[in-house]
Amino acid sequence: MALAAGMRVRARALLRAGARLRGAALGRPEPAAGGGDGARRFTNLRVLVEPDPAAGVAVMKLKNPPVNSLSLELLTELVISLEKLENDKAFRGVVLTSDRPGVFSAGLDLTEMCGRNPAHYAEYWKAVQELWLRLFLSNMVLVAAINGACPAGGCLMALTCDFRVLASNPKFAIGLNETLLGIVAPFWFKDTLVNTIGHRASEHALQLGLLFPPAEALQVGIVDQVVPEDQVQSTALSVMARWMAIPDHARQLTKAMMRKATADRLIKQRDADIQNFVSFISRDSIQKSLQTYLEKLKQKKG
Amino acid sequence: MALAAGMRVRARALLRAGARLRGAALGRPEPAAGGGDGARRFTNLRVLVEPDPAAGVAVMKLKNPPVNSLSLELLTELVISLEKLENDKAFRGVVLTSDRPGVFSAGLDLTEMCGRNPAHYAEYWKAVQELWLRLFLSNMVLVAAINGACPAGGCLMALTCDFRVLASNPKFAIGLNETLLGIVAPFWFKDTLVNTIGHRASEHALQLGLLFPPAEALQVGIVDQVVPEDQVQSTALSVMARWMAIPDHARQLTKAMMRKATADRLIKQRDADIQNFVSFISRDSIQKSLQTYLEKLKQKKG
């Protein structure tokens, strides 16, 4: 047996950043507590939180039609929802899933990165960073119940969880496919992937923008379990029960020990990372690529 | 073909530390050389060394009933035994196993960490560090013949070896299960595991305190081979023969190149690591946990 005093996640600094983000980003009051089943239930516009205080678990469902794009508003609501649960001692675990089976999340919202001004790009990127830090360093157990397609930013969210359950539908592929759009996953996306599937598989997957269907996803290790579509959430809750059996303090210190170095790489250069993003996304060539891509998407729908 | 001058392990500094440890820890004379088959045979009280100078190999058997707990005395005898073999040019390889099939080692000795004073905790932790450094940086080939249960500190010892053979008995699980007791594996336990099974499998195993039965142990890579119980030692000796066929100097430089960075992380902060341990283990909450656990163990026996 062995033990050691672990490291502490700078929770307070993160909370302050979250507060600033919330105010600056939307300038609107906090979502009202709502719902009919007790004081703890609260429904945001784009994040549906279904609490089970007896079990200590909340199911958090993304609800941003049509494809759960990570708009600035969704990012902000996600951070607020996580913060609330993190600060409520009744909750020790969160199952992250989609309210719309078929799409877990399509990832970052292209319309936030196209035809806006640099200040907007900077605000948006800061919100993306904030969500990643919140999820990646959460003291709660996070289990992803991936009940739909899970590319790019959707995959990033899943990778921050402690365990990933994917529906066996071969249409539901998962991966960081940024290069297919002519763009590049930032280093902290890459680090999260390398931690999960190793260096070689990451180099291969990131260069080719690979999206892994369920069987391949399980084999490469980007998900931990594949189950029939109608069992994704129940399996996630069973997995959660096993994790909840571990003493919180020891588990949290262990998680922080495993993740601190990776998180610190971004924390130490958040501003530079934002500047990099703004400078990259503002290029004419990138703006044109995104514009073309968005127009194609519109034509498909029309 | 390629070559390079490797790096040198600071053997002398380690030896000095070992000498200090030996004197300070027990204040008793070195175990007498003994046995009936030549000057090299020596038997400690808790470490049985069976030398085969012709083969250049010694079998080192843990003998600390009932479960080979790593008491301060056992740690000290292990370090002394390793040092003797390391300094004897006749020996190039060690098979590490248990004299009591059924338990390889239960790991650290809880009675050394419970109800004692800070000076004792510090002395104990330093001895744990010393054993890890000796094993991990050994110039000899180390093969673990795991003929019994191998949790926590027992697993750590096995992980320092160059090759691990585990008996196929499904009761003989191996892993770093510290979180199950409400405690946390220190960073150098973690680093040793990450080197062996990778980042993701380690994060999963350490958070849940997983103990892998043989088939799973082989699959995750925490052991290299699984064989029937009565073939563990003979297989270990066969594996050893293969390793002994490699020129020592090249093998040693290669091993040092692979392990130096990991060892240096602890060497550079041994004192801080001891202080962390003492501070953590001295907490009332931790002492109460350990006390409760020890009383349960006593009741089981009674």
Place this chain on the structure above:
Amino acid sequence: MALAAGMRVRARALLRAGARLRGAALGRPEPAAGGGDGARRFTNLRVLVEPDPAAGVAVMKLKNPPVNSLSLELLTELVISLEKLENDKAFRGVVLTSDRPGVFSAGLDLTEMCGRNPAHYAEYWKAVQELWLRLFLSNMVLVAAINGACPAGGCLMALTCDFRVLASNPKFAIGLNETLLGIVAPFWFKDTLVNTIGHRASEHALQLGLLFPPAEALQVGIVDQVVPEDQVQSTALSVMARWMAIPDHARQLTKAMMRKATADRLIKQRDADIQNFVSFISRDSIQKSLQTYLEKLKQKKG
């Protein structure tokens, strides 16, 4: 979706180094452009380049009988050939293979490291470093079509590629087998292997000098695909087509992001690495080993 401004490979600095190397090493004019199928075709003495500008791909064949040893001249021609293709916008991908099926490359040339003077050793080692840096940091897609035995330096070349296809002939083993000759793979050989197959498999393989036959090579991940001998090159070209479908800029930034840290470790200490090599190889004991080994090789042939 996510994006970020990547890092830039110091291409210009590398090119300058290449120019110096070329001049210093051989003091001979550049190989003449030749061949009958257009201005781009050029044949060196030891590197046969078969360009397909329409596809944007060149097949580069090692031709240094009898075993494609990496002599100083072959190293220099390889660097020159790569530089030409890298600077020619018509080429985005290179298939690296052997003109002599049966041996991909036997690795470094022992005669360059035996019975020469320190200045020669330094010049040779600098050329080895240069080839590794060129291959490892190439902006082009590199696919290894391994149509023969691939030990040591041959394996290193293959490991720098983006994808490795190995012929299924069980005689064609691949690995870094330096310890078998009593020498040690330098840290950047080791780093390249660890990136590919992970820490534990590398520690095992490097200490024992393992050469993996095709089935094992695929399992450990040191190659990506194994196909019948007569399909190695066609498979490599099919793989290449898939990689060529990715936008260059995004793929190049992603590759640089994955590899920069590893390359920088050598770039920051090239001179020290050369000094290490010269000092190691100049030792009497090493020279004697190499001399003995070379004489055995001669007797075999005679």
